[in-house]
Amino acid sequence: MEFRTPLFLWIIPLVVGGLVWAFFHRRPGAFLFPADVLLEGIRPTLKVRLRHAPFFLRLVVLTLVLFALAGPRSPLEGGRVHVEGVDIVLLVDSSTSMAAEDFTLKGQRANRLEAVKRVVAEFVEKRKDDRLGLIAFAGRPYTVCPLTVDHAWLLTNLERLQFGLMEDGTAIGSAIAAGVNRLRDSKAKSRVLVLLTDGMNNAGSVPPHQAMEIARTLGVRIYTIGAGTRGMAPYPVQDIFGRSGYQNIPTEIDEKILEEIAEGTGGQYFRATDTASLQEIYDKIDLLEKTEYEDVTYREYRELFSVFLIAALGVLLIEVLLARTVFLSVP
Numbered sequence: 001m002e003f004r005t006p007l008f009l010w011i012i013p014l015v016v017g018g019l020v021w022a023f024f025h026r027r028p029g030a031f032l033f034p035a036d037v038l039l040e041g042i043r044p045t046l047k048v049r050l051r052h053a054p055f056f057l058r059l060v061v062l063t064l065v066l067f068a069l070a071g072p073r074s075p076l077e078g079g080r081v082h083v084e085g086v087d088i089v090l091l092v093d094s095s096t097s098m099a100a101e102d103f104t105l106k107g108q109r110a111n112r113l114e115a116v117k118r119v120v121a122e123f124v125e126k127r128k129d130d131r132l133g134l135i136a137f138a139g140r141p142y143t144v145c146p147l148t149v150d151h152a153w154l155l156t157n158l159e160r161l162q163f164g165l166m167e168d169g170t171a172i173g174s175a176i177a178a179g180v181n182r183l184r185d186s187k188a189k190s191r192v193l194v195l196l197t198d199g200m201n202n203a204g205s206v207p208p209h210q211a212m213e214i215a216r217t218l219g220v221r222i223y224t225i226g227a228g229t230r231g232m233a234p235y236p237v238q239d240i241f242g243r244s245g246y247q248n249i250p251t252e253i254d255e256k257i258l259e260e261i262a263e264g265t266g267g268q269y270f271r272a273t274d275t276a277s278l279q280e281i282y283d284k285i286d287l288l289e290k291t292e293y294e295d296v297t298y299r300e301y302r303e304l305f306s307v308f309l310i311a312a313l314g315v316l317l318i319e320v321l322l323a324r325t326v327f328l329s330v331p
Contacts, residue, residue: 001304004071012066016059023055057319064312072308073301086130086289087147087188089179090123092116093197093227094161095138096168100198100233100249103275111236112198112227115275117158123282124151124158133182136161139169139203141178147186171204172197172257176211180220191218192289194282195261196225196272200254212261222265223285224258227272 003009094113103115124132132154133147142165145157176193183191193215201208215222228251235249255271262269268288272278 001072001074004073006070008066008070012063015066016063019059019062023052054319054323057315057322061312061316061319064308064315068305068308068312072304074304075301086127086190086192087133087183087186088127088130088192088194088289089133089135089147089182090120091135091137091141091175091179091193091195091197092120092161093138093170093175093199094136094163094165095170095199096163097170097199097235097249098227099163100228100235100251101246102229102233102251102273103278105275109234110275113161113163115278116196116227117161119275119278119282121155121158122279123286124155126286127151131186131188133179134158134161135175135178135182136165137171137175137178138165139167140171141175141204142166143178143182147182167203169203170197170199170201171206172201172254173206173208173211174204176208176215176222176261177206180211180215180218183220184218190289191220192267193220193222194225194285195222195258196227197258198226198228198251198253200252201257208257208261212264216265220265221267222261223267223288224262224269225272225278225281226253226255226258226269227278228253229273 092113098113098116099111101109101111103110103112105115105118120134128151131147131149132145132151134144134154134157136142136144144161145154148154172195176195179193179195183193212222230251232248233251234246236244237247238244253271255269259269261267270281270284272281
């Protein structure tokens with residue numbers, strides 16, 4: 001909790017202390033008795049001992065009112081507005097070759113796409129101050145989620161990503177062009193594409209090198225990742241009787257093009273052969289893009305002054321009832 005006008009907090013001890021001092025140094029009313037012997041043996045009752053309770057309750061009311069005037073408020077976590085930082089578009093290959101099961105999750109065999117979704121989700125959760133977007137591609141690119149700071153929505157759409165959303169193929173150049181288009185109007189100091197694929201460019205209308213030149217011209221940095229074990233990878237198949245099995249297929253990644261794209265735009269190329277190396281790659285990219293920037297933010301608050309005013313009203317009501325009943329004094 002913080003206070004909008006903390007000056008009122010400094011007033012509390014001065015006002016309360018002054019009133020207490022004045023109360024106990026005032027000249028009290030008294031009755032005159034001709035002899036002390038008349039008062040011997042008389043003990044003060046509980047009511048007499050608590051005769052100053054209304055005064056102290058009134059001090060509590062005053063203190064609560066001053067707290068309310070100080071403007072107590074509690075900041076809300078969701079009240080930040082992103083202004084500038086790193087804008088990142090994630091390009092994820094969702095062609096059928098990503099169904100090869102040469103990765104693992106929790107010790108169990110998993111296909112490349114499921115492993116990538118898990119690692120990308122962890123990457124997204126770390127980039128709390130950045131705008132992120134997601135584009136899936138196979139024979140053509142498909143925008144799963146535009147640039148947004150609503151990472152929960154992005155993660156929801158990431159989880160829905162699956163095979164068959166578009167015609168099969170690997171359109172690397174078109175995917176880069178789509179990502180650059182999403183970053184074209186970005187005002188961020190750093191604009192980044194993270195491209196992951198397990199194949200070679202064999203579809204799309206934009207050649208990879210042309211897409212790279214567009215990205216370089218617009219100042220977009222590209223990190224490229226080749227995903228898949230080296231050599232042969234187990235691919236799930238069904239025979240004519242509907243029985244499930246595996247067939248080894250070669251992993252064919254055009255690493256030369258991926259390296260050229262990365263180097264030509266100031267990024268880096270990585271090779272992920274298993275889940276652990278894939279995780280390490282996204283962690284490295286996370287560190288590489290820790291750009292320092294002046295983050296101008298606006299915070300939303302929950303005002304709490306009404307809580308203190310309601311409490312003051314409740315105490316005042318109790319004080320008035322006690323002063324008019326139990327502690328009623330006759331002048």
